[in-house]
Amino acid sequence: METLTELRSTKPWLLHVSTDIVVFAVAEGQLQVLLREHPSAAVPARPLALPGGYVSPVEHLDRSAQVTLARQTGVTDVYLEQLYTFGRPDRHPRSRVITVAYYALVPPDRVAQIGAERHRRVGWFAVPQLSELYLDHAEIVRLARARLVAKLDYSTIAFQLLSKTFTLSELQRIYEAILGGTLDKRNFRKRILAMNYIEDTGEQRRHGSHRPARLYRYKSPGKVHYLK
Amino acid sequence: METLTELRSTKPWLLHVSTDIVVFAVAEGQLQVLLREHPSAAVPARPLALPGGYVSPVEHLDRSAQVTLARQTGVTDVYLEQLYTFGRPDRHPRSRVITVAYYALVPPDRVAQIGAERHRRVGWFAVPQLSELYLDHAEIVRLARARLVAKLDYSTIAFQLLSKTFTLSELQRIYEAILGGTLDKRNFRKRILAMNYIEDTGEQRRHGSHRPARLYRYKSPGKVHYLK
C-alpha cells in the first residue's frame, strides 16, 4: 500500500496548463464580456473564446493571466482575480489541458478603446445574450458571473467597474446590470454612503437637460474591501 | 503583434500539476488538519505536509484529489471542494509544480480510525498550534481555514463535520472551534432551528451524569445549502 502511495506521488507527469480570462465590463446597461475568435480552430467556423494561453514554465500563474490578457486584448492594469481551475480530462479535444480561469473588471472609460486598434479579433458581447462558446468557456463565464454577483453583496468590488470619478446613478446601473433587476434609489444610496468607502469630490457632471450629478471618488482605488 | 499572440497561445508547454488536500475535522474543541511526513524529503528532517500527489494525464482534477486522499490517508466519501490553485514558479525547489488545492471535511466518528491502521505516517494536528509545514502548505491551510470560516456564515457546511445524528451542543462546538470564540446558546439554537435544515430524530444521547441531549439529523446529508 505504501509502495502505491510512493509510486503515485513521485511520478511527475507533465500536463498542459493554460489561463483563460473572463473580462467583464458594464456598458449599455448590460454586463459585457470580452471575447475573441479562437485562432486555432478551423477557418470557416471560428468559435468565440475567452482570451487565454498556455502558461510557461517560469511564469507565475497570475502573471501569465496578466500577460496573456495584455497581448491578446491590450487590457492592462485591471482588477484580476483567480476564479477556478477546470480540469476535466476531455475538456480539450486534442490533448489534456487544465485551465486556471481568472476574471478581470474593466472600467467604462476604457471599454471603447479595447478591441479597436491592433486587436481586431476582439470584441464585447452582452452576457445575457451569449451564444455558444469555445469548449467549456460558457461555463467559465457563468461561474465568473456567479462569483461577481455574490461579491457585489459583501464587498466593494463594483468600484472596479467604474472610472476614477462617478455618479451614484452610474454606480447603481453597475449593480442593476450585474444583478439583472432594478434597485430602489433611496435605499441604494443610503447603503452605499453608509459603507463610507466613497467621498464627494465637490465636482459635478452635467450630461443633458436635467439636474447635474455629484461626482464621487472611491477612497481606496484598486483595493477591494469586504463588508463586516 | 498578432504573431506574438499566436506564438504564445499555440506553444503548449508542459508542467507538473499536483493536488494537495487540506483535510479538516473538529476534535477536542479544536479545528484539526490531517498531515503526513513528506516522503520525498531527506530522511533526518521530514517536514509535515498536506496529503497530495501528481495529477495523471487522464484524471479529472477532483478525482485526482479524491484518489490521492484515499491512498495516502484512507479517507473516502467526504465533502471535498476545490480551494485555489497555487502557481508561484519557485514554490517547489526542484521543478515547477502547480498545485490545485482542495479541502475536505471529516465527521468526528471517523477521526479516530484515520491515521491508525495502514497509514502510519499520517496524523491530526490542531490548526491553531501548527508549526512550519512543507513548502507553502501553511499558506494553503490558512486559506482553507479562511474559506471555512466564511462559509460557516452563509451555508450549511458545518454539518459535513458532524456524524449522521448529533446534538445541538455538538454543532455549537463545531462553530466555536472554527470561529475561535464562544456563542450564545439560546441565540445559536434559535438560528439553527429557524434554518429548518435539521430535524429531531426523537432519539436521545445520554453521556454522563446530566440530562440527556436530543439527537438531530441533517435533512440533506452530503449536500450544502446556501442561505439566501
Next chain:
DNA sequence: GCAAAAGTGTTGGAGATACACCCATGA
C-alpha cells in the same frame, strides 16, 4: 414650462442581540 434625471426622509417589520434560570440525569 416641460421633460428628464438628481436628490432626499420616514415608518414598520423582521431578525439579531443581550441576558438568567430551570431540567434531567448519574454518582
Next chain:
DNA sequence: TCATGGGTGTATCTCCAACACTTTTGC
C-alpha cells in the same frame, strides 16, 4: 443532594424594505 451539561423566553435594538415628491438643468 449536587454537579453537570441540556434546554428554554422576552425585551430591545438595529437594519432593511417600502414608498413619492421636490430640485435643477437644457431646450
